[in-house]
Amino acid sequence: MKKVWITLLVTVLVFSAIGMAKTKITYFGDNDPNSAEAILTRLFNSSQDEIEVEFLLQSWSTDDKHTALVTRFGAKDPNPTVYLGDVIWPAEFAAAGWALDLTPYFPKSEQDKFLPGTIKSATYLGKIYAIPSFTDGGLLYYRTDLLEKYGYKPPTTWEELKTIAATIAKKEGIDGFVFQGAQYEGLVCDAVEFIAANGGEVIDGNGNVKVNSPEVIQALEFMRELITSGAAPDKVFTFMEEDARMAFQQGNAVFMRNWPYCHSPSNMAGDQSAVKGKYGMIPMPKGPKGSGGAATLGGWMLFVNPFASKAEQAAGVQFAKFITSESAQIIRNLVAGNAPTRIAVYSNPTVLRANAIVETLYPIMINAVPRPVTPFYAQVSNALQEEFHAVLTGKKTAADAVKALERKIKEIYE
Ligand code: GLC
Numbered sequence: 198m199k200k201v202w203i204t205l206l207v208t209v210l211v212f213s214a215i216g217m218a219k220t221k222i223t224y225f226g227d228n229d230p231n232s233a234e235a236i237l238t239r240l241f242n243s244s245q246d247e248i249e250v251e252f253l254l255q256s257w258s259t260d261d262k263h264t265a266l267v268t269r270f271g272a273k274d275p276n277p278t279v280y281l282g283d284v285i286w287p288a289e290f291a292a293a294g295w296a297l298d299l300t301p302y303f304p305k306s307e308q309d310k311f312l313p314g315t316i317k318s319a320t321y322l323g324k325i326y327a328i329p330s331f332t333d334g335g336l337l338y339y340r341t342d343l344l345e346k347y348g349y350k351p352p353t354t355w356e357e358l359k360t361i362a363a364t365i366a367k368k369e370g371i372d373g374f375v376f377q378g379a380q381y382e383g384l385v386c387d388a389v390e391f392i393a394a395n396g397g398e399v400i401d402g403n404g405n406v407k408v409n410s411p412e413v414i415q416a417l418e419f420m421r422e423l424i425t426s427g428a429a430p431d432k433v434f435t436f437m438e439e440d441a442r443m444a445f446q447q448g449n450a451v452f453m454r455n456w457p458y459c460h461s462p463s464n465m466a467g468d469q470s471a472v473k474g475k476y477g478m479i480p481m482p483k484g485p486k487g488s489g490g491a492a493t494l495g496g497w498m499l500f501v502n503p504f505a506s507k508a509e510q511a512a513g514v515q516f517a518k519f520i521t522s523e524s525a526q527i528i529r530n531l532v533a534g535n536a537p538t539r540i541a542v543y544s545n546p547t548v549l550r551a552n553a554i555v556e557t558l559y560p561i562m563i564n565a566v567p568r569p570v571t572p573f574y575a576q577v578s579n580a581l582q583e584e585f586h587a588v589l590t591g592k593k594t595a596a597d598a599v600k601a602l603e604r605k606i607k608e609i610y611e
Pocket of ligand 1: 495
């Protein structure tokens with residue numbers, strides 16, 4: 198009997214020692230409607246017994262996530278150990294010392310397996326600071342049933358989008374085109390898309406401010422016209438991605454500009470979605486001065502916190518590698534519809550069988566247009582958000598807004 202007790206005691210001690218040896222780390226993951234991030238974190242935790250990751254839910258918008266992290270890093274907080282960061286952050290976070298240099302763990306041979314645009318945006322002054330997890334590009338979602346009912350083909354130009362949206366909206370008593378019009382980063386993405394689709398740009402690759410041009414003015418005027426023509430409802434002044442998704446998914450809009458993730462929830466069966474089987478996804482239309490539609494490059498990547506301890510950093514790197522691995526990207530695509538950053542996933546047979554749209558996504562993602570790359574992006578974005586919103590809501594003319602922007606951006610860059 199004594200022997201049995203001793204064996205039991207030893208077993209308990211060994212197991213608690215293993216338990217104690219676990220490195221506990223924290224992860225600021227994505228608050229996605231499909232819970233892909235939480236699922237992947239659980240999978241990681243159950244796959245091995247050395248690391249335990251606590252998933253910390255963040256608020257939805259990228260601006261709020263940015264504020265939360267900047268506050269923590271300002272205080273050299275070792276948490277979160279790992280965070281999912283926006284494609285627009287690497288330059289700012291690297292320059293500020295808020296992102297661990299991942300170059301030793303993410304060699305060129307591995308980087309070559311990813312879409313080049315995602316690697317470029319994770320790189321700052323020759324070093325790589327994040328591992329891309331999923332990429333984003335703006336898409337036009339449209340109601341196939343309604344366009345057919347009124348005899349329209351899917352739009353490829355701005356004029357077509359405006360006319361079809363305004364006409365069907367009036368006849369059906371629903372919204373025409375919904376997009377991200379609130380004063381936040383999402384509006385910058387939408388505007389950069391309209392600008393690029395009209396052959397314009399805000400800042401060129403060499404840091405020259407190009408915003409005061411006829412192409413940009415016309416693009417901003419068109420965004421305003423969407424409202425004044427009745428093609429878009431003025432409630433978009435407060436719309437973020439999720440507001441637009443709800444409107445579209447509930448059957449209350451003809452068109453929506455949004456990222457690929459909306460496909461999974463909109464495609465749900467039963468009373469979850471009113472539009473299952475009744476919509477398509479195509480590239481955004483082009484402007485009169487442009488040569489084709491454009492998608493803004495969005496997306497999210499895994500960063501490791503340099504204020505975490507060495508052991509936590511090592512565990513964090515392991516977790517980041519798992520989340521961005523080929524199998525995790527396949528799961529993420531199947532669960533959440535996100536566009537992969539790994540090239541191989543676009544031709545994975547399981548993914549293609551379950552999610553044929555991935556084929557449409559590839560050319561859009563590979564050609565997506567980046568937002569300005571600068572350590573001062575947050576300031577540049579604030580200026581863009583303010584001026585674009587003033588034009589959209591009719592408080593300023595597009596010509597005045599681009600003049601103001603030219604001045605503000607030059608001041609930030611000086
Ligand atoms: C998406 C994009 C991200 C962008 C944000 C704007 O999350 O992936 O890059 O900044 O939308 O709302």
